[in-house]
Amino acid sequence: MGSGKTFSNDHGGQPLLGLEAADSYECPMCRHGQIQQMALMDAYACSFCRHIFDVNLAGQTVHVVDGLQPMGWRWQGRRWQPIYQGGSEVALTLWLVGGVLVIFPAGLVALGGYMFPPLAQNVGVKNAGINWSVAWAIGTLAAHGTMVGWLMAEHYQLPIYVLAKIRLQRFLARLPA
Numbered sequence: 001m002g003s004g005k006t007f008s009n010d011h012g013g014q015p016l017l018g019l020e021a022a023d024s025y026e027c028p029m030c031r032h033g034q035i036q037q038m039a040l041m042d043a044y045a046c047s048f049c050r051h052i053f054d055v056n057l058a059g060q061t062v063h064v065v066d067g068l069q070p071m072g073w074r075w076q077g078r079r080w081q082p083i084y085q086g087g088s089e090v091a092l093t094l095w096l097v098g099g100v101l102v103i104f105p106a107g108l109v110a111l112g113g114y115m116f117p118p119l120a121q122n123v124g125v126k127n128a129g130i131n132w133s134v135a136w137a138i139g140t141l142a143a144h145g146t147m148v149g150w151l152m153a154e155h156y157q158l159p160i161y162v163l164a165k166i167r168l169q170r171f172l173a174r175l176p177a
Contacts, residue, residue, distance in 0.1 A: 019060045019075040027051070028062060028073040028080035030162045035062070049162055069155060094155055098148040106141035113137060 019025070024034040033048025037055075043065065044053040053062040061083060063072040073080035113133020153161040 018077070019055070019057055019062075021055075021057060025075070026080070028082075029064065029071075029157060029159065030166065031159045032163055032166075049166055064157075067157060069157065071157065091155075094152070098152060102141065102144045102148050105144055106137050109133070109140045110137035 021037055024036040027033040027035050027046040027049060029051050030046060030049035033046040035044040035046050035053055037043075038045050038052075042055075044055050044062065045051070046053075051064055052066045054065050055062050060075040061072055062075075062080075063070070072083040074083055110133070113131070113136070116133075118131065118133070
């Protein structure tokens with residue numbers, strides 16, 4: 001892994017290894033598989049998550065080709081450092097819509113519980129039980145938060161999420177049909 005050209009460093013005398021075409025490297029997306037050059041192509045592919053990368057050997061960078069989100073990483077000799085893409089209007093819109101999808105339904109359920117409180121037969125009773133309007137508001141908040149969290153993980157392709165998704169797919173493929 002990384003047996004190509006070396007660069008000077010400040011890391012205790014060990015040389016930093018440059019990104020070379022013939023070598024394989026840890027996948028920056030899933031951090032589990034190895035990326036290697038695809039046969040007869042100028043692209044690299046991961047052996048685990050199957051993402052395809054465009055490699056710039058001169059700039060020591062890789063970029064995901066098969067994803068919607070423009071993601072890239074710079075090779076630092078031993079590990080990948082994310083390259084942050086600026087000016088993404090999609091991310092702002094996603095966060096705003098996600099916030100509305102979480103807050104508005106839960107707020108609507110909580111407002112309904114406030115406007116129409118429980119019946120008077122349970123108000124004065126000690127240990128009357130659960131206030132169901134609050135329970136429904138918390139349940140709505142949790143359900144919508146989970147859905148928006150899943151959408152955010154899909155959008156940003158978090159490494160832990162990608163790893164869990166691939167392992168789940170492989171587990172389900174082993175189950176008898």
